[in-house]
Amino acid sequence: MSNSEDIAKAFLDQWQQQWSQLAIDPAWQQMAGQQWQQFAQQMVNMQMPGAMPSANVGGHDPTRAAAHPPASDLGAQLLAECFMRLARLEARLADLESRVSK
Numbered sequence: 666m667s668n669s670e671d672i673a674k675a676f677l678d679q680w681q682q683q684w685s686q687l688a689i690d691p692a693w694q695q696m697a698g699q700q701w702q703q704f705a706q707q708m709v710n711m712q713m714p715g716a717m718p719s720a721n722v723g724g725h726d727p728t729r730a731a732a733h734p735p736a737s738d739l740g741a742q743l744l745a746e747c748f749m750r751l752a753r754l755e756a757r758l759a760d761l762e763s764r765v766s767k
Contacts, residue, residue, distance in 0.1 A: 708743055
């Protein structure tokens with residue numbers, strides 16, 4: 666190995682060791698979990714500019730505003746929303762491609 670490869674390996678080994686130590690620290694786990702829950706809640710509540718609305722073209726979805734799932738369900742809800750939006754994008758892209766190919 667060259668000197669630069671040795672330095673890179675030492676750096677990655679140190680980085681992995683630090684993350685491994687953080688991963689088993691209960692205080693860090695709690696703090697990280699709280700931050701992820703806050704992030705997930707913000708994503709559920711946020712309507713991003715240019716994003717496709719969940720239920721209607723006007724951008725307001727009363728079902729999203731009214732439903733505030735428990736934090737444990739937020740990840741599943743976000744993933745389901747992501748897949749639903751991806752499916753809509755795929756359908757729109759297929760429609761656009763069919764129009765262009767005509």
